[in-house]
Amino acid sequence: MPELPEVETIMTLVKCRVENKKIKKTKVINPKLRWPIETRKVKHLEGKTIKSVSRRGKYLIFKFKSQKEILIIHLGMTGIISFKKIEDYEKHKHDHLLIYFNDFVFIFNDVRKFGSIHISNDLNNMFLIKNLGVEPLSFDFNTEYLYQLSKKRSCTIKEFIMNQKIVVGVGNIYAAEALFLSKIHPAMRTNKLTLIKCKKLVSSIKNILSKAIKMGGTTIKDYVNAEGKPGYFTQELLIYQKDKCPIHKNNKVTNIKISGRASYFCDKCQIK
Ligand SMILES: [Zn+2]
Numbered sequence: 001m002p003e004l005p006e007v008e009t010i011m012t013l014v015k016c017r018v019e020n021k022k023i024k025k026t027k028v029i030n031p032k033l034r035w036p037i038e039t040r041k042v043k044h045l046e047g048k049t050i051k052s053v054s055r056r057g058k059y060l061i062f063k064f065k066s067q068k069e070i071l072i073i074h075l076g077m078t079g080i081i082s083f084k085k086i087e088d089y090e091k092h093k094h095d096h097l098l099i100y101f102n103d104f105v106f107i108f109n110d111v112r113k114f115g116s117i118h119i120s121n122d123l124n125n126m127f128l129i130k131n132l133g134v135e136p137l138s139f140d141f142n143t144e145y146l147y148q149l150s151k152k153r154s155c156t157i158k159e160f161i162m163n164q165k166i167v168v169g170v171g172n173i174y175a176a177e178a179l180f181l182s183k184i185h186p187a188m189r190t191n192k193l194t195l196i197k198c199k200k201l202v203s204s205i206k207n208i209l210s211k212a213i214k215m216g217g218t219t220i221k222d223y224v225n226a227e228g229k230p231g232y233f234t235q236e237l238l239i240y241q242k243d244k245c246p247i248h249k250n251n252k253v254t255n256i257k258i259s260g261r262a263s264y265f266c267d268k269c270q271i272k
Contacts, residue, residue: 001077004136004169005212007058010081014060015053017083018106022049025100033096034076034116041119042097044069057132057168061123068121072129076114082107133166136205141167143199150193157193158186158258161205170205173240174212176264178204180239185272186263187256239264 002010023045031037048064055061062071075081089098089105097117099106108117120126134140146167153160158179161170170178179186181204184197193201238246245251245266256263 001171002058002075002079003171003174003212004058005209005215007060007075007169008055008213010075011053011055011060014081014106017104018050018062018101019053020049020051021101023047023099024102027098027100028096029091029098030094030096033110033113034074035118037097037117038119041069042071042117044119045071045099056123056129056135057164059129069119070121070123072118072120072123072126073108074116074128076110076112076116078112079108079110079115082109131165132168133164134168136167136169136209141202141206143195143202146202147193147195147198150190150198153190155190156186156258157184157188157190157201158261158263160190161201162261167205169209172261172263173237174205174208176240177208177238180265180269181208183269183271185270186258186265188272239266245269 024047026042026046028037028039028042031039045064045067048067050062051065052063053060054063058074060073060075062073064070073079073081083104083106086100086103086105089107092107092109094111094113095107095109096113096115097108108115116128118126118128120129123129134145149166150157150160155163158175160166161178162172162175176186178201182197182200184193184201239253241262241264242253245253245268248266248268251266251268253264254267256265
């Protein structure tokens, strides 16, 4: 599943291709996604020029010149965006949406159909966007912000940082890595978090995500350009799905379930 760094990389690549380009035609091949594609609304985008492409959480946001409607795309678990020259396009199984530009076509393909495509007039109040927490790489995500919220919660710290209403984009892999770097036990209760640990956690989350974005750019190109071949980068992970702790070389990494998700940690580095 693409996490925030992958979506950021995809956003950058898509932006290079479509910004300031005019949509000639759209074609919904199969509307069945997590939420059905509203074909009529997508048709309204024909003749419109894309003003900007950005990211909010794991959503790609397309804004248009002289038009209020915004196109929002979520890749779900297996969503792929690819580009083809119009004459080279051949229909593939699981192609859902085609957007034609002057000389190329934008293809949204999704095998498992957990992705979604929406058109909204009011981004900030759109039902999937309005409750999203702060962006992890923004100034709004800081020690004070996280510390104040942590005092009010008693869930585990791993659930807390993965809660998209608190901060967006910290998925299972990055949560494990950030907690390892901060030497925090994933099952520790959130209200036990000290200010010092909180500071370390905020900087670990920012570091790991920025590093992943930097690395993602080079390996994910295939993903956007070619078809069908997953190119989500696998980064040098320290603890996630590892056998031994990189610090305590003989200590086996522990894997416990928190909210049904595998949670890897070192019981020597990360004491509760
Ligand atoms: Zn260790």
